[in-house]
Amino acid sequence: MSHTKIHHAFTKPVLPSWGVIDVVVEQLAKRARPRLVPEAEVNRFKTLWDAAHDETGAPGAEPEDENFRRALAEDSRLKVEAEPQAIGSVEDHVISAPLPVAQASDSEVERWLRVAAQAGNAEAMHHLGRRLEEQGSDPEAEHWYRTAAHAGDVLAMTDLGNLLVRNGDPIEGAKWHDRSRVSFGDLAKYLAEALDEWSQEVRNAHMEQGLSQHGLAKRLGIHQTTLSRMTSGRRVVFMSMTIMVDKWTQDVIQAMHLRPDEPSDKALISRLTQLADRVVAAREQLEKQGGRSWRLQAAEHLKST
Structure with missing residues (x-):
């Protein structure tokens, strides 16, 4: 079919x-x-x-x-x-679909996520919340995170905690972090997905500016091979380089001359920053659970999925 x-x-x-x-x-x-x-x-x-x-x-x-x-x-x-x-x-489905479908993917995916979320599916609520947070709609994102968290979605608990901390409520945020109890395997998957999304955003952004990978690497003051590894998504987990997406994000924002007073730039800065926050949060929890060998353990989990 x-x-x-x-x-x-x-x-x-x-x-x-x-x-x-x-x-x-x-x-x-x-x-x-x-x-x-x-x-x-x-x-x-x-x-x-x-x-x-x-x-x-x-x-x-x-x-x-x-x-x-x-x-x-x-x-x-x-x-x-x-x-x-x-x-x-x-x-x-949208990613692997023919081009005409992929061009309508954002609105179509959000529409189906809303249908599923309103029907009571916690995973859809969580994914919808992530999309809304990336769009800057924190109040509605919090609503769907909270609804999904109450339904038992542990990743939604983590994202709700992150959102609350970012918006000035560290006490309740910490409570949701404590309740999340995310398994190591789920955390590894969460980290991988955030790395994939962050890398795709960076690639899309420099191509939209008409900037080649070589050109962006030159602005960053690094070798093109290093940039290629930085933006390789989940594959970076299997590499020896330190995962510093929070620092990479700030470097990319400066190198691409993104301005927070420009609406399109502001949206991109927000998406990159939020994805970096997710990577950092997942990495910190993986380190707590896995200790010094967390990357080896995470790599093994990702190989098996």
Whole structure:
């Protein structure tokens, strides 16, 4: 089943073919928590699909029918329990999708995250909170972090703690840090994701300025190979260089002449700084749990995922 077909099933104003619905419902049911019976869910949606198809009376597999789409979206059991489980892979889907889909990825991903978050999925709440924080919407980001944290999402607890500390409430922030109790493996994954995002932001930024990697390295006063390693994302965990993303961030901001009074520059500075904060927070907790060998342990966890 191609990404494009699944994308069209959720976005085009037509009744998807039963073959697409069959696959999607079965996979969502398998990922639901608590688990649903895939065959029962497929049969239930087949009844809905048949009714929508008969109502239109149109030949072929994809007659227009907003009623079925509404029924699919409003079905509480599958939406609340299963659909959000698939939301975690939406960003992967967009990244690997054809260019036209990728160009609409930001709004599309945020829309699905909101659907899942409002449906009660803690992971989606956490990811939505991260996006909102990167956009500078701290109050709404705090709301979704807090909601996810109360639902048991340990990474949301960590991000909520970081946000509260940054916004001047270290006491409550420390409480959420204490409650997070993130496993070493989750912390390693969290660090890797933050490194990947930070590196991508830097690469996108210097390309948008028309600045080559060599040009940015020259401004930073370092060798191009060093810059390549700095912006290699999670691969830096496997290298011998010290992970100093907080310092690298300030160096990049100065080298690229980013100005906080320019709206576009301000947004980029905010994203880079917040991602650097996440790297630092994850690194500190990994050091506490893993001691001097934390990088070796983290690398082993990342190899196995």
